[in-house]
Amino acid sequence: MDFTLASFVNALILGLSIGSIFLVAALGLTIIYGTAGVINMAHGEFIMLGAYASYTLQNYLGVPFFLCIPLSFVVVALIGLVIERLLIRYLYDRPLDTLLATWGVSLVLMQGVRLIFGSDPKYIQMPSFLSTNIAAGPISVSIFRVFIFLVGIGLVAAVWWLFYKTEFGIKLRAVTQNKEMAASFxxxxGQVYALTFALGAGLAGIAGSLFGVLNIVLPTMGMGYVVEAFLIVVTGGGALLGSILASGVTGEAQSIFAYIFNDTFAQFLVFVLIVIFLRFRPQGLIATGGARR
Amino acid sequence: MLMQLEDVSSYYGKTPILKRIDLNVPKGSCVCVLGRNGVGKTTLVRTIMGLVDRMTGKLSLSGDDLSNSRTDERAKHGIGYIPQGRQILGKFTVRENILLGTFAKKNRTSEIPEMCLELFPYLRENLNRRAGLLSGGQQQQLAIARALAVDPQILLLDEPTEGIQPNIVAEIGETLQMLNKKLGITLILTEQHIKVARKLGDRFVMMDNGRVVEEGEISALTDEVVHRHMTV
Structure with a gap:
């Protein structure tokens, strides 16, 4: 391997981009798991639904890409709300049942989309200026990846504002800390959990509309992202700050290992390191101590 | 009567804890619930608050039937609750803990009710302090302020003096007396200290094995009654 400073800086920038993709994928799951303690196995399919929502809005209704992103949030949040009201709310005290039920939901969503849209790949078009690269000397980075990074920062800021600066945030944090006391005031x-589940699903929808541009849109596309999202949430400990740190460190580690070795070995190494980390710190980077019912 | 319990039983899982309780709480009174450890005092206030797995019988407040209401709905009817061990939210600031109480208020504003801070000047000076860092007595003040933010008709206090320094116990007693006598807030408090019960209470309810075994005016809480039901 020929080491040059420029190629190493490129690897660091790519790591930041990978980290931001991990974060966008994991944000919704972090909120649902951190607040309600639900291990949502359908999170990947919510991402997939976001991609199909954007594809449908863009191709059948002519909605511009930038408008597809918030609309995908709304569509998937509503689907999440319906699933929570019809199924999840009866299972909050039964973690194993929730895990199995959400896995079932993921299969239903995947097959449902396959029935409606077929199995052939779909594509989401992005504005042409996002498909170019920014170059500074030997360092080059895709504008779309910068866009995902910025969206990631924006979503984290929005979630932080919602959690710490709004009445809903006080309610949500109160329910997470002590459900009985929250009810006593x-x-x-139940309403807080429903809205939180919808919020988490909606954030997955935004991830889907971005990842649908990055990759092709398929009914099975969520399966890849859900593994990474769970890794980030578990490594982070279920807290927002934990997920930010975990996605940053994991993204950079993967990129640097790929720079030194290759992509496959880098992924293997990152997974091994995470397993070793969790062996010694099973509560993750930042333990929430929140709702684990 | 402000609150009435008629033939109320309550359960954790399938295990009955309270057995066919009848209780009348006059408006403006202070009812002390007494008894040995494990007789069902805490379960009584948790039943009123809707924090047990199942309840049978009838619970009414100001004539409204709350038997099938959720905990949050009972709070919105004006039941304030100060649980055993206070259970303030340690990660919240003092301000956020008090604001929590206002969610149960009918005409809610996002301001902390002035009365809460007038009663406890220490809380006013430490509004942005993390509540988990307060001492036991300060946390009890915060728990009372939080419950007052509900604007309650009736306040349930579960062992309010437990684990508090003796000099602070007297202060808390005076505060509760003021809430009851000056502001007219009805109190139901479970208590181990007979002295506190005699000082604050108008009425007493003696419990044993999940049942009310004796009740009456506080003047009827003689040493003989205490000896019969509370000595081990």
Whole structure:
């Protein structure tokens, strides 16, 4: 391997981009798991639904790409809300059942989309200026990856604002810390869980509309992202800050290992390191101590 | 009567804890619930708050039937709750803990009710402090302020003096007396200290094995009654 400073800086920038993709994929799952303690196996399929929502809006209704992103949030959040009201709310105290039920939901969503759209790949078009690269000397980076990075920062800021600067945030954090006390002060925890689940699903929808541009849109596309999302959430400990740190470190590690060795070995190495890390710190980087019912 | 319990039983899982309780709480009174450890005092206040797995019988407040209401709905009817061990939210600031109480208020504003801070000047000076860092007595003040933010008709206090320094116990007693006598807030408190119960209470309810075994005016809480039901 020929080491040059420029190629190493390129690897660091790529690591940042991988980290931001991990973060966008894991954000919704972090909120659902961190607040309600639900291990949502259908999270990958919510991402897939976001991609199909954007594809449908763009190709059948002519909605511009930038508008598809928030609309995908709304569509998937509504689907998430319906699933929570019809199924998840009866299973909050039964973690194993929730895991199996959400896995079932993931299969239903995947097959449902296959029935409606077929199995052939779909494509989401992005504005042409996003498909170019920014170059500074030997360092080059795709504008779309910068866009994902910025969206990631924007979503984290929005979630932080929602959690710490709004009444809903006080309710949500109260329910997470002590469900009984929250109820004793007039907070309807069922309503908070429903809205949180919808929020998490909606964030997955945004991830889907971005990843649908990065890759092709397929009914099975969520399966790849859900593994990475779970790794980030578990390594981070279920907290927002934990997921930010975990995605940054994991993204950079993967990119640097890929730079030194190759992509496959880099992924293997990252997974091994995460397993070793969790062996010694099973609570993750930042333990939430939140709702684990 | 402000609150009435008629033939109320409650359960954790399938295990009955309270057995066919009848209780009348006059408006403006202070009812002390007494008894040995494990007789069902805490379960009584948790039943009123809707924090047990199952309840049978009838619970009414100001004539409204709350038997089938959720905990948050009961809070919105004006039931304030100070649980055993206070259970303030340690990661919240003092301000956020008090604001939590306002969610149960009918005409809610996002301001902390002035009365909460007038009663406890220490809390006013430490609004942005993390609540988990307060001492036991300060946390109890915060728990009372939080419950007052509900604007309650009735306040349930579960062992409010437990684990508090003796000099602070007297202060808390005075605060509760003021809430009851000056502001007219009805109190139901479970208590181990007979002295506190005699000082604050108008009425007493003696419990044993999940049942009310004796009740009456506080003047009827003689040493003989205490000896009969509370000595081990």
């Amino acid at each position: 007039g907070i309807n925890s």
